[in-house]
Amino acid sequence: xxxxxxxxxxxxxxxxxxxxxxxxxxxxxxxxxxxxxxxxxxxxxxxxxxxxxxxxxxxxxxxxxxxxxxxxxxxxxxxxxxxxxxxxxxxxxxx
Numbered sequence: 166x167x168x169x170x171x172x173x174x175x176x177x178x179x180x181x182x183x184x185x186x187x188x189x190x191x192x193x194x195x196x197x198x199x200x201x202x203x204x205x206x207x208x209x210x211x212x213x214x215x216x217x218x219x220x221x222x223x224x225x226x227x228x229x230x231x232x233x234x235x236x237x238x239x240x241x242x243x244x245x246x247x248x249x250x251x252x253x254x255x256x257x258x259x260x
Contacts, residue, residue: 210234213254220258232257 214229233254240249 206237210237217257221260224260229257232260 210230210233211226213233214226217229218224218226236250236253240246240253243249
């Protein structure tokens with residue numbers, strides 16, 4: 166389940182970074198797509214954090230939201246987002 170959510174997060178993050186490259190010249194349609202990608206990514210992060218808090222009750226849900234956000238920031242510009250992010254997500258189970 167976490168792998169699937171992580172992959173969804175990776176796809177959404179990639180979409181978000183692609184939309185971010187357009188800057189202020191984004192059309193209304195592109196801007197709406199970027200906002201939807203952000204909402205989807207946020208929902209995925211929150212859902213994954215809840216799952217991680219159940220698997221690893223040492224930390225609360227907010228801790229895992231913060232850790233995922235940090236990992237996304239670290240990996241967003243990586244040449245292969247999934248290869249960067251997935252090990253970090255997997256390690257969160259055992260923190």
